[in-house]
Amino acid sequence: MIMMNKRTWMHLLVGTALAVVLALLVNKTSDVNHAEYGEIGSLLRQLKQIDAEWNVDVLRSKTGLNASYDPVASPLPVIESLDELLRSKTNLFWRGHGDSGERIVPLLDNYRQLMGSKVELIDRFKSQHSILRNSTRYLPSAAAEVLAAWQAGERDGLVSAVDRVLVDTLVYTDTPEAGLVARVDESLAQLRKLAKSLPAETAERVAGFSAHAETVVRQQQLGDKLLKQLAVLPTARALDELADMHALEHEKLLVSQQTWRWVLVAYSAALLVALGWFAWRLVASYRMLARVNQELTRSHAELKESQVHLVQSEKMSALGQMVAGIAHEINTPLAYVKGTFEVLREQVAPVAQLAANSVQFAQMLHLPNEQRDRAQLQTLAHQFDKSTREVSGSRVMDEMGQLLADGIHGIEQISEIVMNLKNFSRLDRAKVSEFAVHEGLESTLLLARNLLKNTVEIRRELAFDLPKIQCSPSQINQVFLNIITNAVHAMPAERAEPGVITLRTAREGDDMVRIEIQDNGSGIPANVLPKIFDPFYTTKPIGKGTGMGLSISFKIIQEHGGKILVDTEPGVGTVFSILLPLRPREPGKPDNAGEPALLAA
Template sequence: MNDLTQLMVAMEPLSPDLTINEVAEILLSEENRRFLCIPVVDRGRPIGTVSRNQLESIFMTIYGRDLYGKNKVTQLMNASPLMVEVKLPMEQAAQYITANMQAPITEDFVITHDGVYHGMGSVIDLLSAMERRVAERNVELGKAYRSLKESQSQLVHSEKMASLGQMVAGVAHEINTPLGYVKNNVEMAHEIHKDMVGLVAGFKALLALFDAEDADERAVSLQLQQVEAMAAEFEENFPQEDVAGLYGDTLYGIEQISEMVLNLKNFSRLDQAAVSNVSVNECIDSALLIAKNVVKHKAEVVKAYGEIPNVSCSPSQINQVFLNLLTNAAQSIDDFGTITVKTWAEGGYVHASVQDNGKGIERQHLKKIFDPFFTTKPVGKGTGLGLSITFKILQQHKGKLRVGSEPGAGTRFVISLPLQQTQPVLKEAV
């Protein structure tokens, strides 16, 4: 069913031959009380409308009824009434009517069908229908907005899971190297232990021969030779300094593993609330350690840390910021380059810059890089969320994020964090 037909009233139109007095009777009759206008139709074609207002204004003047009452209704009618084709959608009809209305609200409109009179529509009905429609649209929009928000947060979640997966793979690799040589060393210690058990047994046998009442000198000297040979072989196989080094290396490897585990724990701390006394330099070190696997094949990292005061921030979120910037820097380098990380304090802020000599950012892309999902990386490589998350985190910290880039020469991101947070940092970045 067409929209406008819902509003249409099949009203009996006036003939152009009627007089104003006759029309007054019709318009003022009980059944037509609710209409503001009555159409005048000549051989099917609407030629005007008579409004209650016009009629009343005539009848209220002295002798109005006597002077004009016998005139034809065509003299009183509005000869250019608002007319809309019934096929027009309601929105378009409403737009047309509101744009062309001369007497707002008191002017109803004629509905035609291929130019032939079809019925009347009232502006008040149209307004309330439009209002209902707007309310329905609002509900629909609200639903669409909520589902969009939901899928956005699902995407952000999967981006976080993907980067978590990447990070875990990197960290696993970092743990695997020391774990490999710790395992070797322990196997070696096991060999040493087996040889030592043999040596101890040799010495015990020698002691037993010494203690025996009927000690046979030949047997003693034979056992002595055997023990000496075993000891010499042991020393040759396992020189003392090597053995000492073995334990040193093993301990170092274990320390590396526990440092990595501790870092991982710090890095992904679930509490995202701001804490005071966070060292930005340490956050960068933390991110560098986590990003090591991605960065080490791509760039030498030059650290130029300044003496900076601690800030109050959410360390896990700031770690995430540096991880994003360092990953982007490494990914921008084709062969092998340099990433320079600098920190300094100035004007109530701590600043940190991450600069690379990678391929840079095209001028026309610069405006878009903070938009969610903007990426120049191939499908599966980048989701385009890294910088938008970074931007959001800094916004929530009342901080700043700036970028400067020259295509072919490199890019520099500068983040600035206020020394004090005036408000608590929100729980979630996105």
Template structure:
């Protein structure tokens, strides 16, 4: 009979299983949508801080102030009669700074109006700057003309006084002086109000004065002519100034600043109002989400209680599962360990099998220097009697000398005999021959030691040792071991400039030996060519190529040459493990073996190894 608790648990599990992937996807989509709406509302309540907006308004006020100061400078320049006592204020640096900061601010604040208007406003101020420069130059020219006209008044008065005593027609002098005073007054009025009527009045007075100058004394006449030139200079400069003043008056730089300031302020107020509205929406939406989350938390707590009950039931039903899994894992680990040991023994067996095939050749290679050493030692033995005779005669001579009272005749005979023995040794070159025989014997022993050392290094069992290995040295050692197998074949070495490779030298040497033996056995004719090439392969790899001109491998066989126990050799000549083990060794070092073969042309194996393997190669033995 089922208990109510188990019935409830079973119902809960059925409900959980009934939740389809479509429902889960729908809930995820709803959650994403709710989060997106919340993020959107939060984003709409954010914006550039008031500080930045106030900086923009401050920059606009600075522009307005610069424009107003320019206008004051223009009016002051037009109404002042005396030349300027100090240079005009240069607002260029301040204007450039304000324009630069305003352009940068337009990129930061969220205002399409500001971004669209900054360029036009800048162009207007650039135009006003250019016109101001031209106006100041024209105003300076007009002031200079007026100053020259005013200076002529005192000059004319002095000339009249100078001519008063000698002149008989004093009324003409008085009339000329009065005309000069009237002309000066009209020139000043023209400077302050350069209308066309005022200009004609000045031109008429100047013409009358020029006409009257012909009847004046020479000195006075020259002064009148100079005055006329100054008046003409004023009449030429003032219209240019007036034209530039008119252009500056109608330039829209100032109104544009006022218009942009007002529009930007209204836009800012509108954005602030919109942001406040979105803040209200955000508060209401957040409150709704909190209510929804509280409801979901309640549902989740109920589901959590059901899941706890389900977990408790699962725990009770699977108390021994972890122990069973641990036992099974231990069994698998032991099996893997045994498999690795078997693999290492198989690799070592294959290597020793390869060495066994070379025993006859290696024995022949050892016998040759061994016979050389034997002959050298025999020749040394033949020279020893002469050295023994010299030693005996020398000992007799020393005995006579020690006696002290030796017969001079006997002493002389012994000296002569010893000298003959020494002369005989020199004549037969005994010492030189002994030195050469010993050198040849040592050379033969070194050859034998080198062969034995290479055999020991190749067959050693410390296969887990990883070190920086010179591949060229490995190839040379392998060629020496395979020398008997390579008889009748030419070996070409194209060794490049490659760095040492971090690897297991014993394993890599085994790969080299297998490929070189295969290359030698693939050449059916008596005289073949085996080419060994080393080179860089990219920045972090090296490549070793073993190429022969043998019979090649058939295309249908090529995909299977790395399979274990597959061989194309005759029965008893191959185990089918050589290339499979070589492939495994290179793969453990993080490299690869590529093969290219053409039937009747030859085969090329390419070994690509990293300079540093991704992880130390697994121990093979």
């Protein structure tokens, strides 16, 4: 899981808050759906038109201009569906605009309530109307029944009375004017009066007929009343109010949207400025990063260079330690050679005498006989004989040969030391060549001869078929010298046990060699062990160790793609094992990933 610190959380929080505000502002300014608004307007207009037509129909019915009342009930289904549509569209349009919705919905409810009343009135009107229609239709049959029961001769007065009632009632139902009701009432009164003088059965029929005619008139009046109520229901006003409120709120919406737009513009501008500032800071920190990176690269290069110098100076310091010993090393064969030459000088006098005598003797022998002085010849012969005996008797020649051989040996020793010195201090840090490990060990031992003196015994357990390796010989020699020097330092001279350094070599797998340098010194304590490869870490007194030996050795082996391992036991001794590839690996890709292996037995 990625761990985020407080600062990152804060940034995230602020970023989210800014984005949320932006989203809110965008939402506030999101476009008003004008088509939807237009549809609402058109619905309102349609409703108003239908309502107006309806009112006209009601009026026409009321005034009797309409032959029937059907047109009054006909627009009802259309109005209901339009009303439903209006309500759903209104809800959709004003959703999210709380205040406007709250102001519009009551008006809508008011309209609906009025519409409800209207519908109820119309329902009542319809049922009343159907009763009226049935009664009206039955009225002529009722009249016929009265007349059918009537005796001939009595017929004329009654017929005309019944006809008058029938006609007046039908005229009234056809054109329901208030004045006609009085006529119907009058005709009915006449009929009833006439009925009193009629036989009972006929009178009963007349009464039925009259009641029927009255029912027609009553229903007609009730219908009128309902129509009046319908006419005064203020549905049109409610629609107007609704339309006005829609328009008002729409206007407000547009104004507030415009205001929010300005806020959005200001906010976006502020955000842009902030973003610009962040971008500028980003660029600045990127530049700084690049600069720091450059500086780091430079100091890394410098560090590498100084490390090379350090290696060299460590080499020189190790060399410095060796100088005294080397001087001694050279001094011994030098004194030897000098002594030899002094002895040779002493030996040269009799030989030179012999040579001089033999020259004189030879010259005398070359003279003609008459010129020879016998006494002188004898003296010369005597001297020559004496010199010859002296030279051969003292085995001068044998000694001279021996002395010369010794002198040459001494000089060879000196030149070998000088050669080793030259090899050792060579600056060929990266020069790779074929290297015989055993020869390297031997030349290191030679250099360390003074250090080893005769107190440390060197044991060799060397593999006879060890292949040569490709490496920088002087560097590897330096590693050997560092480890051997440490081993000697770990064996104080005053202790009873003799010091032993064992050099062991072997092949390691197909492509490596192993070189072990084992001592029976003090061993490395557990608390020291993890630090021995650290630069400048030393347990030695000031002036005796720089603490760089092992760190440099580690670096050298690492650069050769090898490993350096330590196995130690305090009080028993230490083994340093060096593993080196036969061919150098790619630089910077050490096999051991850079860590020395520390093994404490």
